Amino acid sequence: MEFTSFVYALFLALAFALYWSVARWGARAQNMVLLLVSAIFYAWADPRFLGLLLLSGAVNYALAIGIAGARGERAKSILFFLGIAMLGLLCWFKYFDFFYGSAVDLLNTIGFQGTHSTLALALPLGISFYTFQMLGYLIDTRNEEIEPCEDPWHFVTYVLYFPKIMAGPIERAQVFLPQIAVARTFDSALATDGMRQILWGLLAKVVVADNASAFVDLIFKDPAAETGSTLLVGAFLYFIQIYFDFAGYSNIAIGSSKLLGIRLTTNFRTPFFATGVNDFWKRWHISLTTWMIDHLFTPLSFLLRDRGRAGTVISFTTTFLAVGIWHGANWTFVAFGTLQSLYFLPLALSGPGKKTSAFPTGDRVPSPRHFARMLGTFLLMMLSFVLLRVTSIGDAVTYYLGLFDPSLFSKPTVFPSMVVLLALLLMLVEWFQRGMTHALERIEAAMPGWIRWTIYMIILYTIILLNHTGHYRFIYFQF
Amino acid sequence: MRRFLTALLLFGLLVLVLDLPFRWAMRDLPDTEYDDRLHRILEDRLPARILVFGSSRAARDVMPQRITEITGSEAFSLGYPGASITFQEFVLRLVLQSAHKPHTVLLVVDDPSELIGTKTVDFRLDRSYPLAGYDVVNDEICERTGKSRLLTRLLASYRIKESLSQLWAPPKPDRFDTVFADGSMTSMMRSAALDTFSFQAAARRYAIQHESAMHRDAFLRFVQGCTDHGIRLIIVHPPGLDPPTIGFAERIAELTKGNAEIYHYDTTNQAYRDLGFYYDAPHLNRKGARVFSEELAGFLARR
Structure with missing residues (x-):
């Protein structure tokens, strides 16, 4: 079920x-x-x-x-x-x-x-x-x-x-x-918010993630046969798939729980708008990362406190390896953890004074500096998440070699414009609601009832009409 | 709590009201199909006594009109290019549920993919979606795709979502998909692949281990369905330019367990070695289909 x-x-x-x-x-x-x-x-x-x-x-x-x-x-x-x-x-x-x-x-x-x-x-x-x-x-x-x-x-x-x-x-x-x-x-406001969160979660999962998955399957099936540009599209689609899939799941879980009057921990906080790798991990799968920080990274850092930066590097490398292997039993997950550690290395070596600043919640448009950081973080994480999708290190090597090929500048053979458009639309809504626990949280205070209901109906019928026919399980069930 | 439940109930009612136009659209969708063969079965408008089943080889290699002319029994083709035995078995079930049952069924088999399945042959969901308004078709779609049967009963919008766009953009037949009055889809074209074709002497051996249980079960149900309804089933091996797979015909015969007649094309007929009778290596053109259909009709008339 x-x-x-x-x-x-x-x-x-x-x-x-x-x-x-x-x-x-x-x-x-x-x-x-x-x-x-x-x-x-x-x-x-x-x-x-x-x-x-x-x-x-x-x-x-x-x-x-x-x-x-x-x-x-x-x-x-x-x-x-x-x-x-x-x-x-x-x-x-x-x-x-x-x-x-x-x-x-x-x-x-x-x-x-x-x-x-x-x-x-x-x-x-x-x-x-x-x-x-x-x-x-x-x-x-x-x-x-x-x-x-x-x-x-x-x-x-x-x-x-x-x-x-x-x-x-x-x-x-x-x-x-x-x-x-x-x-x-019974708290009517909490239950209503739960329903809204479920609705948003369903939209993310069945409309964006599931529709993206068909194309992801196609591209990842034989990376050696695809052009660099198509592999780039594949990496992008998988990144949005895994986010909307897991964030969608989390929203449905948290929303369901709100109906029963129980609040669960927020699991995602618009990670696509992270301005650095450390910022990303504060926004992605929050319940896992905080668990790892509290129960692994912090005790390790304490244990290795006399070793200076080497101690810090060992601590976060161990933590990221644990995050990687938590996802499953495969060397690709170990590679994922290692790559995240490498991403973190400059930050650790630059010392505690060097911190990336998150984009202010109140501003509508990011500054060029913030935008460049967001884009850079997005691309780095997008490339690393390929490792969660490929089935072996050999496939990963094939994928990355194929990606950074001159054909990267050719026209991709697969480009599902509808899926990309829907994903960008949801990301845009999340951008404007990024201080919230979910995109529809503020809607009650911001809009009159009839507009709210119109929006709910549009979302519901988008779910009914655009959901992907076929059975796609939540990705994180396999982890 | 009461306020929350009332709002929820009102929301649900509004969803149902907004679903009404989709319910009306569901009735019009079958009429947007240029290929109305499935619709005719569902509406009991297919009184043919001889039915031809199969994939593209049935659709292109057999001309039911010639069979009708020679045997005097009305023949009709239910061959769908790209259709696997799973789809053909479903179509047979629809036929067996209709008011008009055939006395003879010709099942044209694909050598060697009949029981194996390939990327190019599958369950023709695209032909099924516009007919989702019929429960029997809808249930099959749900079975095949994992759609919620319960929800399709509740919401017409969910039920017809895959073919909704056909209402304002009805599909048009291309040169390969022209369905003739006898249900066939024969062609006078010639594939460019024939220009470089050369006859192969060596035949491949059929690999039972590659069979798919789903396809094999569908084939067995197909045979059983005909047996249960007292329908004469003839398994037809059509001509092709490539040598037949060694062991394929024997495997098919073995699975029919004597519940079907087997018809193998006349290998002595030199027309079947003439490229002028083919569209491509596995498919005859209309000229070839005429020859083969007359041969088939002769077999039917003799027995």
């Missing part, structure tokens, strides 16, 4: 009705409904792993209480490493084949005979997201930043909550748990 399906709309309507109908019985009843509908939602996609998810939730719940109650650093550390082991088991599903295959390749290279064999394990849906969520919870408990959750039902609801289980946002316990600890009352 995907967010873009009509079945999900019916599911959400039923969940909404059931959830608010038990509101008079308090938080526990509401959470029970959330747990029930979340379990149905997850089992609908893949019932095999619901038990595993519940089990790992239960173990982490117990471990966090153990960590908080343990006497002495030693006990805490033991419990902490048990938690890591538990989560490592989940990572087993995702990375075993990759590491095993790479080790065999290495052995074969140095003269030993290794045999390739894979477990070919089915990947539990959302594993990268809920693993990080629980890992963060244990670390925060270990660091005494949060108190462990006492109520097991609250905790399992936190783990399983359906709007975020498949692809995030990677929600912090300290943000989520207090919200479900108390009974929620």
Whole structure:
């Protein structure tokens, strides 16, 4: 049951009705409904792993209480490493084949005979997201930043909550748990905003991302056969596809949650308008980057604080490698992380005084300097995201070599003007709404009702009429 | 809460009201099609007793008019260039649901791609979209594309979105897509590829491992559909300039399990070695189609 399906709309309507109908019985009843509908939602996609998810939730719940109650650093550390082991088991599903295959390749290279064999394990849906969520919870408990959750039902609801289980946002316990600890009352303004956010998310996903995907598939299928200009179009289309796909997903997830009176973390903040690589990562997949900064980069930097700039370089390189490999088990993701580190290198070497400034929210038109920075950042990130789409390093090399070929200045053989136009249109709207959490957030205050409704209808009928016929899953489900 | 739900309900009603023009448009869409063969089946306006199925080789190589003239039974072609067996099986299902069922079906097979599928043969969604107003067609489209069946029932705009532009820009047949009164699409043109054509002596061997389960299942359903309705099914191997794939005819025969007759073109007929009878290597031109159709009609008349 995907967010873009009509079945999900019916599911959400039923969940909404059931959830608010038990509101008079308090938080526990509401959470029970959330747990029930979340379990149905997850089992609908893949019932095999619901038990595993519940089990790992239960173990982490117990471990966090153990960590908080343990006497002495030693006990805490033991419990902490048990938690890591538990989560490592989940990572087993995702990375075993990759590491095993790479080790065999290495052995074969140095003269030993290794045999390739894979477990070919089915990947539990959302594993990268809920693993990080629980890992963060244990670390925060270990660091005494949060108190462990006492109520097991609250905790399992936190783990399983359906709007975020498949692809995030990677929600912090300290943000989520207090919200479900108390009974929620219906907030009409929040629910209406949720509906608007869902509408904008659907527009981004089914109209722009899905229509772009058909052309992306075509171009990335055989990069060697395409001209440089076509590969440039492919890189551009994939960049807008992955953004509108994931930002669209996030908007639907956050909007769905608002209907239930629960606020989730903002995941994107108009990253195409970033004025530097560091600025980009403050705007792209925010829940992951903040997680990485808090739980990896900051502790590492602290650990390596005596090593000056070398320590900083090691810290962010490790962090970006982790970001890369978080996306999946392939050397292309490692290359993606490495490339991001290289992008960051000048900034790290120039010292803390050198910071790129974000474009002021109030200004309508960027200055030439800001525009040049935005364009440069866009191009750099666009080129790096090719690594998330190709299937091997060999394909990546082929793609980049083909891209920087004299044929870069020829007319592209594929140019879906309609998709590009729609993407630019949405980007334009986002430009003017860039201080907001989503593009339709301010509409209520800015426009009279009949204009608002006309805009909603136009968006809805654009979705109905221009959605791409065919089934395209959210890209981040694979990560 | 009440205000929110009322607004939501009003919004939903407004969506349905705005959908009404699309509901009206849905009725007019089939009339924008120059190729009305599917529409005729759905409207029970295809009383032919002999039907020809297949892809471009059925459409271009067989002239049903000649078969009608020779056998006395009205023949009609449902050959669609670029149509895979999955589409042909769907068309057969439509025929079997209609009021007029044929007594004979000729299935012209593609050597060697019939059960394998290629980029050039697929389910002809483009021919199906304008007829999405019919539930049976719409359901098949939903099955093939992943469109929500439930939503297509609710919103006509969603149902006909792929062919909506046909209302103000109806498609026009090009020189390859002219459908004649007997349903055929024969051609008098000659492909430039024939200028450099040379006969190949060596034939390829058919590779069962390349078969697609989807195509094979559709083929089996096609055979079964004819058997269940007591229709005489003839699998037709048409002529071509390239040597037939070794093992293909045997594989097709094996899958029919004796539920179909097999007709192989007359390999002794020298016309089929004459480039003047072809459009390109796999397709006859109208002159060649006439010869082959007379041959086929003779076979039908004899048995």
